[in-house]
Amino acid sequence: MTIKRGTYEASEWTSEPDDRADVLIIGSGASGATVARHLSRAGMHVVCLEQGRWINTHEFTGNRREYELSMFGPWSKNPNVRGLNEDYPCEVSDADIVPVMYNAVGGGTVHYGAMWPRFRPSDFRLRSMHGVADDWPIDWHDLWPHYNQNDQDFGCAGMPGDPAFPPMATPPMPAHPINDYGRTFASGMNKMGWHWWPAPNAIATRAINGLVPCVRYGVCESGCPNGSKASVDITHWPRALRDGATLVTHARVSQIMTDHKGLATGAIFLDADGTEHRVRSNVVVVAANGIGTPRLLLMSANSMFPDGLANSSGLVGRRLMLNPTPMQIGVYDEPLSSWQGPAGQNVHSFEFYETDPDRGHVLGASWGTMPSGGPFAAAQIAAQAGKPAHGEGLVDAVREVLGHSLILWMVTGDLPHESNYVDLDPVLTDSSGLPAPRVHYRQDANSDALIRWHLDRGREALIASGATSVIDFPAMPDQPGHLLGTARMGDDPSTSVVDRYGRSHDISNLFVIDGSVFVTSGAVSVTSTIAANALRIAHHMVSTAAEQVVPA
């Protein structure tokens, strides 16, 4: 075996024709890292191909003066704005919502806010309960132990006892302070008689898993310069590498290979110079997220699978869900130091999470408070309220908002529609010349009504908490990075892409483990559920390894 263990650049890749990894994982984000860590610990040789690179904590701009300026370029959440070689562009002219992501070791967890709520039992049963969408083939009991384990493996800071959830194991760290603005909002929620609770975040309040305690820079969504946020480049990859995994960077997979029996045999990938390499494996696991995964399955079409891999149902890329996310800003007279983190959430609410038929729409939303940012963020918030975006009055407008406001953001449930989908753009390509994904997404009338209803309730809560004005953003400037549903799981191969263990119905040694497999979207931040499901699948892969069919 010549495949080197450890982490290195794709240009250094060497292997002999009969070298074969036990498992090839494509994508090193939350799901890929979770599975890599578990399988490596079980003694399997995992090779992970990641198109991005390692990012060092000191590269993040969050504790430097340039922080807000850096959002205009390489630290933007939007790959189309960053335009890095490691990114692929997304064609979004037919999309009401522009998806965001990050492409590096750690994937989206490098940029995420690390809000760490779970799905609720009802999220898995929308069809049975409300006659919409579909039930999942699994339910909350299947995920609960894996959520508990991931709270340890990532590092969750939270407060036990939240009445919005069935009992769960005590998180390994206490919750973060809810800060002045969280407490202010909570007082309003108490006046309304509505649920709230200190929110769970995968952000350290004590040293854990290579993380150091948070110092509240409040810049989580652009990378934590303090090394406090549970991004899997810190929490998972060092352990997987210690257990013998191989992580190849700047390795962009162009195609998953299959043999004449229709089994996956590995992948073809390109290094940063465009040189082509091959890796062979017994099992292929796709963890490239809800856009990258269908893109790769479609790009891998061959004579045996002319419509793309795993696509006999025609559902690869279909049923894209993005969780439309409105937000509101409460502005207060008193100073609240509201640039202070984590960001992350301080308090959350599940008061209006469930469907109530009397509202005239289905699904609900979770709410959470976040810091409202620095001077430029304040200028943008004020501009949304009709205040000057430049010139006379600009500075007064900034003063009103800066440090005197909070963000209330609302993750809304999103129905899966086959008409919302990802396919391959016929013209646009990434820096390797591979077709870019094209995103077709229309926000439906249910979402419009749901958002209006929640903004009305949010306004009531903010006013009750003492806000002197409330500014609505019916759509948040950035989508929350939830990329879901495009390779859904199910028991019926004609209506789903993978089975309940993420295994392709068509190709029995090909697995999908990211948010693509979601049947419904939930109405919360999704990564703890993506990772819990990935861990569940990893356990299954280990316990059924002896029966796994592999290529000759």
Next chain:
Amino acid sequence: MSSPTLVASSHRLPEPLATLQEVGCILVRAENGIPGFAETDPDGETLAIALSHAGSRLRPVLDALATQPAENLKGRLEELAENEPSMFAELRDVLVCSYLSTPPMWRLLGYGGRVPRPPADGEAEEYLAGGVLEPVLARGPIYQLLEQDGDGFAATGQRRPPHGEEKSDAT
């Protein structure tokens, strides 16, 4: 708060910083004791940082501005705002962000920047003092637990009445 000490620029900046600074001065003029664009960043130090991050985004707008004579920059900006509003907004946002990222503006706004503020011992608990969570706990669980019965799934968990209504447990 007293006005920050500002140093006027003694030399013209290299392009494209000079053009950007001129545009900045049109967008943010000194008034009512508030410094204007160039006063907060006379040597273009912050502007250079802005350019390093947003350079590729600004290229089209700088090209557009360069197609006409330099004397009438204000007129050209007005035209841009009228005919290419998103391009204008892009330029404005970068320049306003640059202005608001300068040390004099931070001092004026009383903004300390992103500095470590580790929580003090007991701070988390203090925010929850005074029984603020009691009403939430008193209302009890609010999730729906589903049990499979003969006909499918039924909600058996707790569910409080929806907004503004007193209803019995429905589903």
